[in-house]
Amino acid sequence: MSILAGASTRVVVQGLTGREGTFHAQSMIAYGTAVRAGVTPGKGGTRHLGLPVFDTVAGAVRSEGVDASVIFVPALAAADAIMEAAEAGIGLIVCITEGIPALDMVRVKAFLRETPARLIGPNTPGIISPGQTKLGIMPGPIHKPGPVGVVSRSGTLTYEAVNQLTLLGLGQSSALGIGGDPIVGLSFVDVLTMFEKDPGTDAVVLIGEIGGSAEEEAAALIRGGFGKPVVGYIAGLTAPPGRRMGHAGAIMSAAHGSASRKIELLEGAGVRIVRNPAAIGQAVASVLSGRT
Amino acid sequence: MRIHEYQAKRLLKGFGVPVPRGEVASTAAEARAIAEDLAGPVILKAQIHAGGRGKAGGILKASTPAEAAAMAARLLGQPLVTAQTGPEGRVVRRLLVEEALTAVRELYVGVVLSREDERVVLLSSARGGVDIETLALMEPDLVLRQAISPAAGFRPFQARKAAFGLGLSGPAFDQAVRLFPDLIRAFETTDASLIEINPLVLGAAGTLVAADAKMDFDDNGLPRHADVRALFDPDEELPEELEAAKAGLSFVRLDGDVGCMVNGAGLAMATMDLIALAGGRPANFLDVGGGVSEEAVSKAFAILTSDPGVRAALVNIFGGIVRCDLVAQGIVRAAREHGVGIPVVTRMEGTNVELGRKILAESGLPLTTEPDMETAAREAVRLAREHGGGR
Numbered sequence: 001m002s003i004l005a006g007a008s009t010r011v012v013v014q015g016l017t018g019r020e021g022t023f024h025a026q027s028m029i030a031y032g033t034a035v036r037a038g039v040t041p042g043k044g045g046t047r048h049l050g051l052p053v054f055d056t057v058a059g060a061v062r063s064e065g066v067d068a069s070v071i072f073v074p075a076l077a078a079a080d081a082i083m084e085a086a087e088a089g090i091g092l093i094v095c096i097t098e099g100i101p102a103l104d105m106v107r108v109k110a111f112l113r114e115t116p117a118r119l120i121g122p123n124t125p126g127i128i129s130p131g132q133t134k135l136g137i138m139p140g141p142i143h144k145p146g147p148v149g150v151v152s153r154s155g156t157l158t159y160e161a162v163n164q165l166t167l168l169g170l171g172q173s174s175a176l177g178i179g180g181d182p183i184v185g186l187s188f189v190d191v192l193t194m195f196e197k198d199p200g201t202d203a204v205v206l207i208g209e210i211g212g213s214a215e216e217e218a219a220a221l222i223r224g225g226f227g228k229p230v231v232g233y234i235a236g237l238t239a240p241p242g243r244r245m246g247h248a249g250a251i252m253s254a255a256h257g258s259a260s261r262k263i264e265l266l267e268g269a270g271v272r273i274v275r276n277p278a279a280i281g282q283a284v285a286s287v288l289s290g291r292t
Numbered sequence: 293m294r295i296h297e298y299q300a301k302r303l304l305k306g307f308g309v310p311v312p313r314g315e316v317a318s319t320a321a322e323a324r325a326i327a328e329d330l331a332g333p334v335i336l337k338a339q340i341h342a343g344g345r346g347k348a349g350g351i352l353k354a355s356t357p358a359e360a361a362a363m364a365a366r367l368l369g370q371p372l373v374t375a376q377t378g379p380e381g382r383v384v385r386r387l388l389v390e391e392a393l394t395a396v397r398e399l400y401v402g403v404v405l406s407r408e409d410e411r412v413v414l415l416s417s418a419r420g421g422v423d424i425e426t427l428a429l430m431e432p433d434l435v436l437r438q439a440i441s442p443a444a445g446f447r448p449f450q451a452r453k454a455a456f457g458l459g460l461s462g463p464a465f466d467q468a469v470r471l472f473p474d475l476i477r478a479f480e481t482t483d484a485s486l487i488e489i490n491p492l493v494l495g496a497a498g499t500l501v502a503a504d505a506k507m508d509f510d511d512n513g514l515p516r517h518a519d520v521r522a523l524f525d526p527d528e529e530l531p532e533e534l535e536a537a538k539a540g541l542s543f544v545r546l547d548g549d550v551g552c553m554v555n556g557a558g559l560a561m562a563t564m565d566l567i568a569l570a571g572g573r574p575a576n577f578l579d580v581g582g583g584v585s586e587e588a589v590s591k592a593f594a595i596l597t598s599d600p601g602v603r604a605a606l607v608n609i610f611g612g613i614v615r616c617d618l619v620a621q622g623i624v625r626a627a628r629e630h631g632v633g634i635p636v637v638t639r640m641e642g643t644n645v646e647l648g649r650k651i652l653a654e655s656g657l658p659l660t661t662e663p664d665m666e667t668a669a670r671e672a673v674r675l676a677r678e679h680g681g682g683r
Contacts, residue, residue, distance in 0.1 A: 076516055101483050101513035102405050109410045110442035125612075139612040139642060154558020156610040160665075163610070163641065180557060182407045209558055212407045235561035238546070238568045239577070246542040246557025246579040248512060249407070253425060259565075276569055277562040278666035 001200020002129030002174040003149070003191070004092055004118070005068060009133050012037045012057060012066040012090070014073055014081045017048050021072035024096070024137050025049055028070070031140040033133045036064040057088035068092040070126065070135045075099035078122060079108050086117035093185070094135045095122035102248070105183035112185070119185025120176060123247065125155040127176035138162075138175070146171015148284055149195035151188060152207035153180055153214070153249065157235060157277065161205055164281025170288070173201040178214070180247030188218035196227050203229045203288050205280060206271065208262055210236035210245065210252040215262040223269035229287040232271040233280055234259045293509045295523045296339040298388040300507040303523075304487070307478040309471060311502050314390030323364035326389040327357040333392040336363050340382040341528040343506075344374035350384065353392055360389060385527060393503055398491035399458050400424055400435075401472070403479045405486075405510070411439040412479060414446070414472060416454040420491035446476045460494070467500050482520050483513025532595050539591040541580055548573025550676045551602040551634075553592050555580050555614045563608045566665060572673030575602045584614055589622025594630045604676035607638040608665050609648075616640040616648030624655045632657065635675040639668035 011028070015021040016038025026049060029035050037052050037060040044055030054060040057069065069090045073081040078097040085093045100122050112119055120127055126136015131145035138155075142163045148170050152158040155177060162175055178184050178191060188206060195201045208215040215234060222230055236245060236252070236259040244251045252258050267273045274283045295303075301311040313330060316339065317323040327334045338350035345351050350372045354360035364387055371381030398420035406413040417435045419427060428435045436457045438450045448469070455468040471492075479487050486508040493503040514521050526534055536543030542557065546564075550572045554560035557579045564574035576599070580592050596605055609619050619640070626632075637660045640648045652659050660675075662668035 075512065099512045099515075101516070102485065102510045103412070103480060103483055103513065106405070106411055107442050137613060142642070152558070154556060156554075156556030156612060157558030157562050159610050159612055159642065160559060160562070182405070183410050207558065209561060233562075235558050235565060238564045238574055239561055240544070240546065243544050243577075244511075244542075245544065245561055245577050248510075250557055250561070256425075275565075276666060277559075277566060278664055 001198050002132060003194040003198050003201070004120070004174065004176070005127050005129050005133050005135050007132040009034060009068045009092070009135070010064065010066045011035045011135060012039055012060040012064070012069045014039045014057065014069055014071045014085065016040060016051065016053060017043055018072055022049065024072065027137075027140070028134050031134040033135065036066050057085045057090060061088045061090065066090070068135060069094065071095040071097060073097055076101070079104035082108050082119060083111045086112055086115040090117055092118050092120070092135075094120045094124065094126045095185075096124060096126060096137055098123040098180075100181065102182055105181065109183060121179040121184060123181045124177040124179040124184075125158060127174060129174045130172050142166055143175065144171040146173065147200065147202035147288070148172050149198065149201040149204040150175035150207070151191045151195070151204065152177050153209050153247070154207060154235065157207055160277065161207060161233070161280045164278070165205070165284060168281045168285050170281065170284055173198060180249050182212060182249040188214045189221045192218055192221055192226065192230075201228065203231065203284055205284060206230055206232045208232065208234045209247070209250050210239050210259050211250045211257045213257065216265055219262070219265035219269040219271070222266070222271060230271045231280060231283045231287060232266045232273045233277055234262045234266070234273070235277070293511055293514060293520070293524060294341045294528070295507055295509070296341065296386070296525065297337060297505055298339055298386065299523045300505040301502065303482070303507065304475070304478055304502065304505055308474040309478070309502055310467070310500060311505065312390040312393055314388055317364060317387045317389050318368070318385060320361045320365040320368065323387055323389050324357045324361035327354060327360035330389070330391050334360050335390050335392050336360060336367065337388040337390065338367055338372050338384040339386040339388055340372055340377070340384060341525070342374050342376040342382055344376050345372065348372055348374035350374065382528070393493050393501060394496050395491065395493040395503070396496055397494040399494065401475065401489045401492050403475050403484070403487040406439065409439045411442065412476065414438045414440065414450065414454060414476065416457055418458050424488070424490065440476065446473055462498060464494055464498050464500055471500060482517055483510045484508065485510045532598065536578070536592070536595055539588050541578065541588060541592050543595065544577040545599070546574050546576050548575045549601055549603040550672050551575040551596045551599065551605040552608065553578045553580060553596050553605065554608045555584065555610065555619075559608065559610060563606065563665065563669070566669040567606065567673060570670045570673040572676055575599060580614070584618075586618050586622040586625065589619050590626040590629070593623050593626035597630070597632055597634055602634060603679040604634055604672045605636045606668055606672035607636065608668065609640045609642070611640065611642030611645060611648070615644045616642060617644040617651055620648040620651035624651060624657065627655070627657050634679060635660065637662055637668050637672040637675065639663070639665050
C-alpha cells in the first residue's frame with residue numbers, strides 16, 4: 001500500500017520539454033510511472049518522449065485524464081505552474097523546482113486553500129511508492145516495496161535512510177520529501193496523518209532539520225496519540241544560528257528552530273530519536289521487531 | 293541577502309518612509325562635510341552587517357564637525373567587534389552621518405515573512421529599542437502581530453490597530469497609518485524577508501522618524517530585482533564563501549578542523565553532526581548540490597582544502613542524479629591542480645559508485661575510502677587529530 005500516489009496515478013509533467021523535465025520524465029517512465037502527457041506553453045500539439053504535449057494543464061486533464069502533476073518549471077514561473085495545475089483540477093501536485101520566491105509561495109498557499117489540490121514541495125525530490133510509481137527525481141533502484149513510510153525535508157538524506165532500510169530488507173510504503181523551503185505544501189503533520197491511516201504502513205521515519213516549526217507540530221500530533229511507531233532524525237545540531245544551511249528553509253534564529261529543541265519535543269512525544277544518521281535503518285528494524 | 297543600514301534607509305525613503313537627514317561617508321573629510329551640512333549635533337553609525345554596534349562603540353555622537361571628523365578617523369578602516377561579529381570583528385568601511393534625534397519615545401515596527409502563518413506579518417510594539425525576538429518570547433503581549441491576507445492585502449483597520457497599540461495620537465497617528473502600508477509595499481515590491489525599524493522614534497516635534505533600519509531579502513527573489521542585487525556588498529562576505537557562491541555551491545565557514553564536502557543540504561548537515569558525534573568539530577557546511585559538474589566539485593574541493601585550519605577532509609556523496617565517478621574525477625582534478633596537504637577520507641554510495649571508487653583508487657592520491665559514513669567520519673576525526681587538529 002501507499003499514500004498519495006500509486007500504480008493508477010496518471011501523471012502530467014509540466015516543463016516536459018526542458019532539460020530537467022526530459023531527463024526525469026524518462027527516468028519516471030523507466031520506473032513504471034504512468035506518465036501520460038506534458039505541458040509546455042506554445043508547444044501544444046507536438047509530441048515529446050512519445051507523449052502528447054499540451055499548451056495548458058487543463059488541456060492535458062481533458063484529453064488524457066491525468067490526476068497528478070510533476071513540475072520542472074524554472075523558479076520564477078513555478079508558482080504560476082502550481083496554480084495552473086490546481087485550477088485545472090489536478091489532485092496531487094509535486095513541485096521539484098528549487099528557488100521559488102517565498103512571497104510567491106504565500107500567494108500559492110492562499111490559492112490552494114480554495115481548491116482540493118495537495119501540493120508536495122517545492123524544492124522536493126518528490127514522492128515514490130516503490131514498485132508502483134515515482135513522481136520525482138529520486139534514484140528508483142535503492143527503494144523496495146514494504147511497510148515503512150518515510151517523510152523528510154531533505155533529498156539525499158532521505159536516499160541515505162531509504163538505502164539503509166532496503167539493505168536491511170525493510171521496504172517502503174511511500175517515501176517523500178515535503179520540501180526544503182520555508183513555505184511548502186503538505187506538512188509533516190499532514191503526511192503523518194496519511195501514514196497512520198494507510199494499512200500498508202507499519203512504522204514511519206521522520207527526517208527533519210533546523211528551521212521552522214514543522215517538527216514541533218509533528219511532535220504535538222504524535223504526543224496526542226499516534227498509532228504507529230515513529231523513528232526520527234533531525235539534522236543540524238552543529239549548525240550555527242542565523243546562517244542558511246543550503247535549503248532556504250534550513251535557518252534557525254537564536255530563539256527558534258534549533259535541532260536540540262526539535263529533538264527534545266519529538267523524544268518527549270515518544271518518537272525513537274536517533275542521533276547517528278547512519279543508524280536510522282537499525283532503529284526502524286528494532287521498533288518493528290518490538291525491541292525498543 | 294543583507295544590506296547596510298544606509299542602503300535600507302535610502303530604499304525605504306523611496307517608499308515614503310521618514311528617515312533622518314544624513315549621508316554616508318567613507319573618509320573623515322566626508323564625515324566632516326556632511327556634519328557641516330547638517331549644521332548641528334550628528335550621530336556617526338558604523339556600517340557593517342552585524343548588530344550590537346552601539347554597545348561596541350560603533351555608534352557615536354559628535355557635537356561639532358571637527359569632532360565628527362576625529363571620530364570618523366578613529367572608526368574607519370578599523371575592525372569593529374560586536375556581540376554578533378565574532379572575535380575578529382568587521383572592518384568599518386563606511387559611516388552613516390545623520391542628524392542627532394531627540395527621542396520622546398522609542399517604538400518598534402517590523403515586517404517579516406512568517407513561516408508559521410505562511411503570510412507577511414506586521415509586528416509593532418510600544419517597547420522599541422530592544423531585541424524584539426527576546427521581547428516576543430518573554431512578553432508576547434507587548435508585541436502586536438497582524439498577518440496580512442494575500443487576497444485582501446493590508447487593511448486600514450490593521451494600520452489603525454497598530455497605531456493605537458503604539459499609543460500614538462494626533463499627527464503621529466496619521467503619520468503611522470500611512471507608514472505601515474508604505475513599509476509593506478517596500479517589503480512586497482522588493483521580495484524582502486525582513487524589515488525592522490528599531491527604534492521608530494517619536495521626536496519632540498511629535499513626528500515619527502526611522503532612527504534605525506534593517507532589511508534582509510529573500511535570496512530566491514533576487515533574480516527578479518537587479519536594483520536590490522546592486523546593493524550587495526562583497527566586503528561583508530568571506531572570500532571563500534563568495535567564491536563558492538560563484539561556482540553554485542552552498543558553503544558556510546565554521547570554526548572546526550574537519551572539512552566536509554557533501555551533496556545535498558540535509559546530508560551535509562547530517563555529516564557535520566556525524567563529525568561532532570565522532571568527537572571532532574566540523575570546519576564547514578558544503579553542499580555541492582544536485583546538478584553538479586566535475587568543475588564545481590573540483591572548485592569545492594579546492595575551497596575545502598585551502599583553509600589552513602582544516603586538518604582532514606571528509607567527502608560524503610550519495611549518488612542519485614550526481615554520479616560518483618564525476619565527483620571522483622573532480623576530486624582527482626583538484627588534487628592534481630592544487631595539491632592536497634591534508635588526509636582525505638571519502639565515502640560514496642549510489643550511482644556509479646564502483647567507477648568512482650576505482651578512479652580514486654587508481655589516482656595514486658593519499659585518499660582513504662570507507663564503506664559507510666559513520667566509519668568515514670570517525671576516520672576523518674582521527675586523522676585530523678593526528679595532523680595537529682583541535683583549534
